[in-house]
Amino acid sequence: MTRSPCLLAGLVLAAILSSAAVAEPALVYSVGGRFDGSFNEAAWRGAERFAKETGESYRDFEIARDADSLQALRSFAARGLSPVVAIGFNQASAVDAAAKDYPQTSFSIVDMVVEAPNVRSVVFREHEGAYIAGLLAAMASQTGTIGFVGGMDIPIIRRFLCGYRQGAASISADTRVLFNMAGDTPAAFADPARGAELARSQIARGADVVIQAAGGTGIGVLQAVADAGKLGIGTDSNQNGLHPGKVLTSIRKRVDVAVHRNFSDARDGKWSADVQVLGLAEGGMDWVIDADNRKLVTPAMEAAARAAETAISEGRIQVHDAASDGECPL
């Protein structure tokens, strides 16, 4: 291969670095960046926890657009890093291509399934977490109207919305669920002002609990809801602390667990290429009670949510996945 002294230098360097221990792991964030207060940040926390626990280092990279992903994955693989963990469904095609080019490197993708002999896929049953959110929102609501502010009208957000509606309907079929999407451009997940606007309009229409499923846009949703003295629900990360006493709970998608597990499995030699589906039962989705929202969640609400959690884990409640067929039966 004559193609690159740079590549060669990278390989040599990587060989030196990794000669003693196993290869250094790498993380490629989705669009939005490391500190998006949400999805990517959860991934970063998982990696940081791994670094702290083991004293090992890791590399990471923020892509500016989906098209950058393949280049980033290849660069890490060429430098001898492994496993290379890609965050976000939008990197699926890139992971697929990179895994073919570097069959010796282990890749992982979070939020999407990629079938390849050297790829581990981690997906979440977001609809299960959303179900709990809908249930809690419906119980906390005084007006019988609850809101949902999503980022973009794409399957992954629809799935979350559908879970939310099912959860609300399980408390009362009369619960009205208002829902809006923030936009159709990449800004849809990074526009707090728009999020706040949508939340205010939902509050004006009677909603008194509003969930955000819109990444950075959701920060504005929680702000507007707190300003109006209503309740918000956070997602992806624990957002209870953003407005203590104004955030009913946070539905966490444990991307940190997924990343941490990937890194430590590789370190312990237990890494395997498989598909991991994480829902409530597997600890991949959970909801948070801490000092910031302790007073908001009544014993009755907590009991109902825990009961639903158990029922979903045991399969007695089937939360419909809207992404599977595009329908949301209630």
Next chain:
Amino acid sequence: MTAGQLPRWADYILMPAINVAAAFIVSGLVVLLIGENPIEAVKVLVWGSLGWNEGIGFTLFYATNFIFTGLAVAIAFHAGLFNIGGEGQAYLGGLGVALACLALDRYVPWWVTLPFAVAGAAAFGAAWAFIPAVLQAKRGSHVVITTIMFNFIAASLMVYLLVNVMSKPGSMQPETRTFEDGGRLPLLQDVLPFTDFGSAPVNFSFLLALAACLFVWVLVWRTRLGYEIRTFGANQTAAVYAGISPVRITVVTMLISGGLAGMMAINEIMGSQHRLLIEFVSGYGFVGIAVALMGRAHPVGIVFAAILFGMLYQGGAELAFEMPAITRDMIVVIQGLVILFAGALEHMFRPALLRVFGVLSAPAGTPA
């Protein structure tokens, strides 16, 4: 050479070079501010983009996008129109490419699909520029406003189509199925002998982009329509007086502009991604404005400006890898500075340069 004018080479080469140098010096100061070595950063940037085969390949790949969107903005410039809807026109162009590829990829080889894809890209891109063009020509609604609004409409339309109409069944991802071989352009290294761009996606559309440059040059400087466009751009009143229809020139120019922007999708969709996906344009349409400004709306200048921006994109990615303290945002800063110096502050160095050339040419210019 008349007084107050620079020689052509200085206008087309020296001025942009000075502007770029100024942008880089200021960027260097920013790099210094965040505690990294700017010389080292420039080395990584240049090395990453031009120092190895794959780097060159990526640089040319990005440059292909910028040539198309740059030409689109440039042709509108010549008619005094500011088309900032390249983003939306390219997005719709992607739809045209994808429809051609999805319909034909299973039955015919790529070179049969290509003309249809090109026609689709140009037609859809042009169609998206048509309404703003007519509104400008007949109603005086400014294209700057309408084209940027059409970018948002394009985004909404494409999300709707990709989620509800064109997506693969059962897929979480808003994208079409992957094209078969009949919908994929060959890589440049497979077309041109003795080239090797590693795994870079630079493909046949680079040649298409160069052909588009030639087309624009001939159109603007060697045809009657081009003459009318330039006349209209230089002085609308005079153009009308000379019998040139403002409605016709506005609409035709915008159609050509939109068509060129749409062609960008050939590179991204048929050349690299091999499927239609959301947000594939991701700012290339806007960078086209900077490219056209820097390239002085001349095809040759645009090729160089596009390569420079390709270098910034590719070298920037390498830079972010090698020096984690310098993030992708730094590249946006450098791009912003280039636009600032090349576009907004264009006349900052001009008076000084004029004086220098005045002094230099004075002895020769005045007969003894």
